[in-house]
Amino acid sequence: MRIVISTTKLRVFLLSALGALFVAGCAQYAEMESGKASAPQPRTTQDSEMASNVPVAREGAASSADELEEVIVTGARPSDVGRMPAGAIEMQNAPVTGGFAGAASMRLMVDLDANADFALRSLSSDEELWVIAKPTASASSKDDAHPGTGAMVARFTDDHDGPTATAKELPLPLKHTDVNAVINGYISSVNVTQQFENPFDEKIEAVYLFPLPEKAAVTGFLMVIGERKIRGIVREKEEAEQIYREARSQGYAASLLVQHRPNVFEQKVANIEPGKSIDVDIRYFHTLAYNDGWYSFVFPTVVGPRYNPPGSEDPVRAVPSDDISETGSGTAVRYLRPEERSAHDISINVEINAGVEIEELRSSHWIDAQQGAPERASVALARQATMPNKDFVLDFQVAGRTIKSNMLTYVDPQTQQGYFTLMLYPPALTGSLARQPMELVFVLDCSGSMRGRPLMQAKNAVLAALTHLNEDDTFQIIRFSDNTSQFGNAPVPATPENLRLARRYIESLGGSGGTQMIEGIRAALDFPHDPKRFRFVSFMTDGYIGNEVDIIGAVHDRIGESRIFSFGVGSSVNRYLMERMAKEGRGAVAYLSPQDSATDIMNRFFDRISHPAMTDVEIDWGSMAATDVYPAKLPDLFVGRPVVVTGKFLGQPSGVTVRGRSAGETQRVRIGGSDSDAGNEYVAKIWARLRIADLSDRQAWQSDPYHELAADIKTTALEHQLMSDYTSFIAVDTSRVTEGSRGTTIHQAVPVPDGVSYETTVGDGQ
Known part of the structure; x- marks a missing residue:
């Protein structure tokens, strides 16, 4: 195993001419071609040994010795370096590796910072420490633009179109995701292995946007190439991206993990050679949710298509699978059309040690389950349920109605x-106490992403809730999509006539248009609160928006004495938004999947709010x-x-x-x-993960002219080696330069979530 370390300070004393070292190593990358690259062709047995004729761009790396404060050297084992605290470590006669030549030996002095010391302490006897190149100068603007490397996806169609056309498999690099989780009590430790393979006849860069749980503390990142294992470390985001670009342009295999949202991540894997594969292992911890005697383990599998209101910063855009544009701000998720499919599948294995007897298991998917000891269970995703198009949810009920803190x-x-x-x-608490009168506000997301099953579930939930109201309660119903409308000008008493009219109003609602959720927030929280009643605001939504920060800030500014209960409706909802709305709204969150009973969910909701909190x-x-x-x-x-x-x-x-x-x-x-x-x-x-989340939430409403919140996030993330908006994982294999030309960037296309309409969410990408 090798470990990649990029130190912040490195003093190098060469025993031979350093200038020739860098000039010789970088000259081959000086040429830059312009224009768009053609889509690579799938690799076959017949042409596996043939040279590719596809034109590609070659990125420049015209760095000089003065522009580099770190150089690429071979690994040093712990026996050479020693397990030492932060300080100076001297290594002699370390032969130069990679594309550099011209010096037989060198002596270097490394000033280890906290991150390097962290990695040194984690080394085992068979691991190696790697120091990688990092130019101090900014990467060229041409490199940032990725000339000639557009987001190419090879697409194959039938000889005929129409509803009878057979779904065709796209040759995409991500082949398999393997998830292994261990649960002890309410803490889960999860290892995720993403297996990337190059099916083309030239080198590729694979790009994949994927979700993780919103509370995940990502603590490990490992790139596996054959028998070699290169452990990544956390660096500041700009530095990590710069290292990745430099390694990619010089032909080294490299992996970069970037966080776009607390639950949305981007994986980049550079220089995958034709016919070869690279695995990326991600490890994280998180706490399980507990509701009414049930613990819930959730592994999300797909990022839902987001709606981005005008002016959204860093949007997550939804585009078709063959979209090759590099224009537009933010990040694009490419979605498979209904007639397309990917070979990507998923396996999930969960080992549970609940600490107390497990009474029952239930899952969103078909599973194979075995139970040995009463408090233990082994669960595996069944073979017929391996398509990654909806969240995997595993609930287990533990014995005893009273769980001790x-x-x-x-x-x-x-x-x-x-x-x-x-x-x-x-x-x-006793359930015999009479509850106080309530003011119930139901807010329904009627945007295009909710059309069909999700909206039907949400409507059924509100209809079920109306049956629980007493005549001394009041209620209001608000819908939003591109605009908002509501049942009445103000909350109305829950009389039989008002309930009848409300049911007619709910049944008339349909799904279309965008998701202007902030208008729904304002409509629900801005009208005066009746001090004689507890106000509970129930949001029914999939959360498919790109301006989560604006929504969280609006809730914080307007919540007053209200309580928000967010209901995530659908198979792959935006749990980050649901959790944060409930947190800022001092309420709770619940999820309504397609197979759940809306009546049961609302019965539990009213059982909860009917008891004194x-x-x-x-x-x-x-x-x-x-x-x-x-x-x-x-x-x-x-x-x-x-x-x-x-x-x-x-x-x-x-x-x-x-x-x-x-x-x-x-x-x-x-x-x-x-x-x-x-x-x-x-x-x-x-x-540390919770501290980062708290600081990030405060950025939504707190003025930070001196960027102190950002600095605190960065410091916490680096100290604890965690992902954040300002830090990323980077791993580079400097043992060899990969063969062949740079090749093309391939963006992994994903299916739209189960139950979501492609036409009303992705369409033509506009």
Whole structure:
């Protein structure tokens, strides 16, 4: 295994002429061709050894010695470098590798920063440390424009068109995704392997946009080429992208992982040789959701097509599979047409250790399940369910109706900094208490992406909710797409006549147009609140928008005394938006998949809001000096909906006391402390991920003229080696220059989510 490290400082003393070293190595890349590249042809047995005639652009790399502060050298094993703290490490007689020539040996002095030290401490005896090239000068504008490397996707059609045409398989690089998850209690550790293969007769760069859970703390990134394993590290995003461009232009195999949203990532793999493959392993941790006795493990498989209102910054655009334009801001997701398909499939294996008896399993997909011990289960995705076009959801119910609050702790052995995470469950509350009158506001997304099954599910959910209203309740119904309209000018009493008219209004709604969700937010939260009633705002949407930050900011600014319950409707919803709306709205989130019963979902919703919530929640930390606790403001505790609280502490972990009010009375919950477990190292990662999420949310509404929030995000991400909006994973294999010309960039096209209409979401890409 080799590890790629890009240090921030590197002093190089050459024993021979350094100028010749770089000139010879870079001369072959000086030529640049212009124009568009043709689509590469699928590789066949007959032409596998034939040279490609496809014209390609060759990117310049005319760097000089003065422009480089780091050079490419061969790996040094721990026995050579030693496990040392941050400081100077001297390596002698390290032969130069890659495309550089002209010096037989060199001596270099490396000033290791915190990131390099982090990687050194993680080395094992069979791993190597790699220092890779990073020019200080900006990459050329021509390189940024990718001349001659348009987003080419080979597309094959039948001899005839029309509804009888057979779906054709596109030759795309992503062949398989393998997911292996281990669940211990409410923490899951997940390894994702993406297998890229080059089916063409020239080198390619593969680009793939994909989702991960919105709370995932991505902690590992490994590029596997044959028997070689190159571990990536986290660098500042601009630096990582610069390293990737340089490695790509010089012919090295490289991988870059970039975060576009907390739940949307982009994988780039450069210089995959014809007929060969490169695997990319991604590892992350996250906490499981818990609702009414059920834990939920979710693995999202496809990014839903987003609507981007005019003026959206960094939009995620939906375009057809053969769109080759490089114009437009933001990032484009390419979607397969209904008559197209990809060979990409997925396998999922989940090992569960719930800690208590597992009573029942249920899944969104066909699964093969085995249960040994009562608290353990092994689950695998069945062979007939391997198409990655909807979220994989695995729920497991644990024994006992009362789950105790509990705390996990970890103390860093080097810094003695402690981290904790506790799952706080509300105390058992009596259901016989009369609930207060409520003001229910239902907001329905009637945009084009909701047309069909999703909108029908949302409408059925609201219809089911109306049956729970009492005559002293009031309600309002708001729809939005390109514009908004509503059932009445103001909330109306839940009389039989008003309910009859409301049902007629709901049944008349259809799905079309864009998703101007912010107008729905304003319509739901801007009218005066009746102080005699609790206001609950229920959003029914798939969340397919590109301006999530605007929505989160609007909720924060307008929430007042309201509570938002977000209902994600569909097979692959934008869970990041759903979770953040509920967080800022001090409510909760629920998901309504195509196979769920809308009536059951709304029954549970009303069961929850009909019981008194625990409000004004505070934690007495006792002797435990807790700091940087997230969420900073604890939300209300609803029956069956625990809250995960994570923070830092110094000293020994001790018990804490949670206080709050419910039905006019003070409630207390005592949570005992626990000894720090070295195996709980992931707790520090989870804390760092939550800190990054909190800082990112604050950017939606807090002025930051000096970019202090961005700096804090970057510092936290680099210290804990995590992905963020400002940091990326980079891995480069410098052991050899790949053969052949640069080739073409291939964007992996994906299916639209199950139940979503291609025509009303992607269409012609406009």
